[in-house]
Amino acid sequence: MSVAEAGIQPEQSASAAPPLPPGVIVGGPLVQEKLRETYLLLGILYAGSAAAVVWALVQGIGRVEIAVFAAMFALTTFGIGAGMHRLLVHRSFRCGPVMRIFFCAIAQMAVQGSLLKWVGNHRRHHLYADDVGDPHSPHYDGRGYRYVSVLKGILHAHGAWAFDDTMTDNELYAKDILADPTAMFFVRTRWYWYGLSAVFIPGAIGYWLGGLHVMVGCVLFSGLLRAYLLIMVSSLTGSVCHKYGYRRFKNVDDASTNELLSTILTFGEGLHNNHHRFPRDAYISHAWYEFDLNGLIILGLGKLGLVHDIMHVSERHPTETAPEARAKPMAS
Template sequence: MSIAVGDFEGRSVPSASPAPGVIVGGPEVLRKRIEYGTILVSLLLGSLVGVYWLTQNSLTWIEVTAFLIGYCVINVGVGMALHRYFTHKAFETNAVVRFILGMFGAFAVQGSIIDWVADHRRHHAHTDDCGDTHSPHVDEHCHDTSTWRGLLHAHFTWLFDDTTTDLNVYGKDLTQDRMLVFFHRTRWLWAILSVVVLPGLFGYAFGGVEHMWGAIWVGGFLRTFIFLNFVLAVNSIGHTFGSERFEQDNHSKNNLVLALLTFGDGWHNNHHRFPRNAFAGLAWWEIDVNGYLIVALEKLGLAWKVVRVPKAQLP
């Protein structure tokens, strides 16, 4: 049963739209800029405090553990949940696991899950061409940007350009999904839990007030900001530097460093060749932690209809 979602009503595509599914200007773009600006400024300021805290205090296992646990959770939240499950439907699962995946995705503090998925669908529909959400080779108005300016656009400035994704084209089903609407409406609550409350409780439980603040600044803000940049690097570096296993009409690359940092999503050329495949790593040596986790869920009976590329299609 679908429900009306006021946050998404009234979106329309102006005549100046550079490509189908792209909205130029208007209140939707303003909301995008405010949301991403709030996220980036908050994470950046908190990270700077975290760096200062590190210069004034000894780093202990408490801060390191808070950082690593949080990093793993949001890494799975983006790569396995937002990317492979919600965007590409690479596998199916039950309602409980689905909610946990949504929660992990919300913990990554990358804005609305609905907008994230719709933006990524648009990216695949127009990869490195007019209408791409965040290409280093073409900007929001279809101008060639295969320079350092293009890298900045793909990594950062697309968050504040004057376009946004039309949910009527790329996300109509998302706005009718009760669970995703719930996470959309409560996204700031999950962000505060991820960055402040849970790391703070962890630090306080094991080290008192001093380590509570250390866990918040290092294991909350700094962790989230660093990982956000790794995800953004898949847009910029992942379409500029690396190798190409498959020749395609885009510039997607396989990049080992990005793959390690993002639990597999750095095998980006592989992914663009087989976007619905549950596994970005296609060779035994292409480490793909999120893919391994999907296999684990499958073996436990918690994931099924896992999409796999037939071996005959692989080189």
């Protein structure tokens, strides 16, 4: 089903489409390839999640399934927040080759598309946050039309953007990833990592701890359903955290907010206004009640010598509240 068929397209005027910025691909074979992969991946997760709900109601789930769900959710949430977002997108810290492999692996195991596409989309989001060119803003659609309906905007930002007919030119926004052999290995083999995360690791643990019956429950509940729910949770930063919550840095030139529930569920990524003020910070909390678990783990890994060159710009400029200039796409 297309975005238009789902009834969540923006209210477009009869005027010509607004000019899109560089690096936005509209239509063509690359977009068709993106859509085929999106439909296939989400189709598998939709079917698996529905089966997981039926299984839980009919067969029930036990402590093993719940424990594996929690462990895999925590690992892949950290993979998205620390590996994908803070390491690959913003280069908030550095690490050696073994740790880079680890971060790329758990990021790709989050089952949210390839590392390459995720990095390119997120960098474009920062460059054009809540403006024409933002791939997943609740205020504009992929073609640059402004949303009038709050609900339609939220639905677009929360996931419908993945089904539109635009995509990011990664030659512009993720050139460094294209030149990174470690990252590109995981891009090329992403479906194997999806399978490990959503099927084989939960299934193997379930079989080891409880036999065939628990294995099926782990695959459905701790694997496929967990992967889908992680996508929904991660999407809160693009939808809720650009619409609701509080703004510590009110002069940041977009609609980003900090939102408590999103912050808890994403291990700190819901401190989105803080993040948009200091995009390269590895630790984004600015108050005792702003709990950034991803950042705390990164700082802890730094103490252990496993990561280094940890960025903390806000610590050097604690009273600075003026917005940073929008960063240019990272090409190297």
